[in-house]
Amino acid sequence: MQNQIRVLRTERQWSQAQLAERLGVSRQTINALEAGKYDPSLPLALKIARLFNIPIEAIFSLEEVTMFADRTPLNFSNLPETPLAHRFTPRTIKVIKLAQEEAGNLGHNWAGTEQILLGLIEEGTGIAARVLKEAGVNFRAARIEVEKVIGRGSGFVTKGKAFTPTPRAKSLLNCAARSASELGHAYIDTEHLLLGLLRVNKPDRFTEKGEGAGVKVLQNLGINLEELEQQVLQVARGEDLGIVAPIASQKDSTQQTGSIFGSSDNSTTDFVSAEISARFCALLFAWIEPRKLGRAIGYRTEFHLPDGNVLTPRIAFVAAERLKRVPRIYPELAPDMFVEIKSVVDRLPRLQEQVQAAIALGVKVGLLIDPDEQTVTIYRHQEAIATLRDRDLLTVPELLPGWKIPVANLWSPMF
Numbered sequence: 001m002q003n004q005i006r007v008l009r010t011e012r013q014w015s016q017a018q019l020a021e022r023l024g025v026s027r028q029t030i031n032a033l034e035a036g037k038y039d040p041s042l043p044l045a046l047k048i049a050r051l052f053n054i055p056i057e058a059i060f061s062l063e064e065v066t067m068f069a070d071r072t073p074l075n076f077s078n079l080p081e082t083p084l085a086h087r088f089t090p091r092t093i094k095v096i097k098l099a100q101e102e103a104g105n106l107g108h109n110w111a112g113t114e115q116i117l118l119g120l121i122e123e124g125t126g127i128a129a130r131v132l133k134e135a136g137v138n139f140r141a142a143r144i145e146v147e148k149v150i151g152r153g154s155g156f157v158t159k160g161k162a163f164t165p166t167p168r169a170k171s172l173l174n175c176a177a178r179s180a181s182e183l184g185h186a187y188i189d190t191e192h193l194l195l196g197l198l199r200v201n202k203p204d205r206f207t208e209k210g211e212g213a214g215v216k217v218l219q220n221l222g223i224n225l226e227e228l229e230q231q232v233l234q235v236a237r238g239e240d241l242g243i244v245a246p247i248a249s250q251k252d253s254t255q256q257t258g259s260i261f262g263s264s265d266n267s268t269t270d271f272v273s274a275e276i277s278a279r280f281c282a283l284l285f286a287w288i289e290p291r292k293l294g295r296a297i298g299y300r301t302e303f304h305l306p307d308g309n310v311l312t313p314r315i316a317f318v319a320a321e322r323l324k325r326v327p328r329i330y331p332e333l334a335p336d337m338f339v340e341i342k343s344v345v346d347r348l349p350r351l352q353e354q355v356q357a358a359i360a361l362g363v364k365v366g367l368l369i370d371p372d373e374q375t376v377t378i379y380r381h382q383e384a385i386a387t388l389r390d391r392d393l394l395t396v397p398e399l400l401p402g403w404k405i406p407v408a409n410l411w412s413p414m415f
Contacts, residue, residue: 095190
């Protein structure tokens with residue numbers, strides 16, 4: 001969603017911190033709003049409009065969303081007894097589209113509550129994604145549990161074909177619509193979908209018969225369903241006008257509120273990706289240590305930027321002159337090189353966006369290693385993206401003079 005907050009704030013000569021104080025939110029929230037990384041809740045949007053004393057529609061406007069024009073048919077037209085499509089927000093449509101893609105990834109021609117749960121997590125910007133994240137639910141762990149619960153299908157899925165929703169998925173959308181109406185909302189957004197997912201299963205929580213797979217996945221991840229529902233309601237009602245607060249004490253009080261680029265969870269990765277990570281680090285260390293070129297950091301170390309963003313690459317490199325002394329907690333700068341390695345549960349477009357976002361935040365070189373295609377893609381600021389394959393040499397002359405790695409040497413050896 002586009003907005004005029006930065007312009008209005010500048011006209012009044014307010015800093016982000018001063019505006020945040022007037023609105024009762026964090027400076028990171030203002031930064032995320034101005035950057036378009038976070039859409040405000042309706043109560044917060046109304047509060048902003050009242051502060052600047054102009055209509056809400058003069059501050060916020062929807063971007064042109066190409067998914068409306070080119071998305072594949074959703075095949076959800078006959079779900080509700082009354083038409084609901086006109087009440088769906090762009091985020092809701094994106095969740096349904098992601099749910100269908102996840103169904104295809106698992107070889108199924110139907111989309112159920114478990115795929116909608118994955119779509120809610122992967123969408124990443126809505127209230128549902130934030131509440132689930134604060135509850136400790138991450139995409140990788142959830143996707144693994146989904147596969148455990150429903151298994152893989154035949155794999156014969158026609159690309160671009162609409163998926164058939166399960167009866168419980170149909171009921172979920174109707175329940176989401178009722179939840180929105182109960183809250184006095186004319187629209188159906190991600191928080192309503194999550195409420196629908198939780199509430200459509202309520203009778204089955206006690207009988208344990210016919211339980212929906214979406215709720216089963218959350219239970220397997222150790223989530224307290226009642227607490228999760230109350231947190232969604234609290235945020236949806238506008239009782240929390242900032243970025244979502246933690247559920248109970250499941251997150252440490254030092255958790256940062258800025259946007260995070262890269263996966264910051266501690267979930268395990270697959271064997272191949274982990275082996276490539278170890279091999280890349282070994283090759284990097286072997287070159288930089290004798291030459292005192294800088295520091296290589298692995299295992300998702302956080303880099304905290306002055307604007308509130310947090311970078312958590314799989315592997316990072318920082319030149320020696322920029323990090324002379326190692327901080328005990330985390331570096332407060334952007335790394336010079338940002339490396340991501342695709343795991344079996346990662347979605348490639350999502351990783352591509354993360355690396356590009358890191359470049360925009362000051363990283364000089366971004367590397368995306370894809371074991372599935374056996375490629376290394378190189379990103380640099382204002383330069384064309386380059387993709388290397390087995391016969392190519394990986395070089396980063398601006399950071400690591402003389403360093404050359406045959407791309408073929410990154411992949412797992414055959415014994």
